[in-house]
Amino acid sequence: MTRKRALVVLGAATLGFTVALYLLDPHTQGSGASISEFEFAGTNSHAAQIVAEWGPEGRHLAHLGLLLDYGYMLSYGLFFALAGFAVRDAARTRGWRRMAKAGSFVPYFALAAACFDASENVALLLTLGGNGGSFAPPFATVCSSIKWALIGTAILYVLGGVAMLLRGRLSGSAATAPPADRSAP
Numbered sequence: 001m002t003r004k005r006a007l008v009v010l011g012a013a014t015l016g017f018t019v020a021l022y023l024l025d026p027h028t029q030g031s032g033a034s035i036s037e038f039e040f041a042g043t044n045s046h047a048a049q050i051v052a053e054w055g056p057e058g059r060h061l062a063h064l065g066l067l068l069d070y071g072y073m074l075s076y077g078l079f080f081a082l083a084g085f086a087v088r089d090a091a092r093t094r095g096w097r098r099m100a101k102a103g104s105f106v107p108y109f110a111l112a113a114a115c116f117d118a119s120e121n122v123a124l125l126l127t128l129g130g131n132g133g134s135f136a137p138p139f140a141t142v143c144s145s146i147k148w149a150l151i152g153t154a155i156l157y158v159l160g161g162v163a164m165l166l167r168g169r170l171s172g173s174a175a176t177a178p179p180a181d182r183s184a185p
Contacts, residue, residue, distance in 0.1 A: 017072035031058030077114030087161030113151035
């Protein structure tokens, strides 16, 4: 499979998982706090409060969402890593030294983010099941914070690269366009 095809498949999977996880979030179903609030609960007492607020239906949705999230991690991690490598390769061929240099490590941030997300989910599933003790909620919060910093950086790198490519194409197409006919009234 070519990288372009893989990006299309992974992009579609990421979008599909995003929609599914949104629909499974207890908050969107009227069960109280969002799964993001649960990620950042930080303490056992706050996490227990969220879990209690969710009730049985919200806990079921959260559990299902956390399990489905493992597929999401795989899709977004691979998508943004491959997109980052594509930006790096384009930067190398165009002589964009800083983008090419950043591309030697930033795409791996997406993969690392997915790993932190997986660790976070283990802690959240333990907490959801009442087995997280006082360790799991703060651990989940730390993992979530690192995950968001890493994936945010990877996304910004890809968006920056895409913007540079578009700017290059737009300025390149304007430079090669034939001059306008100025003799018409």
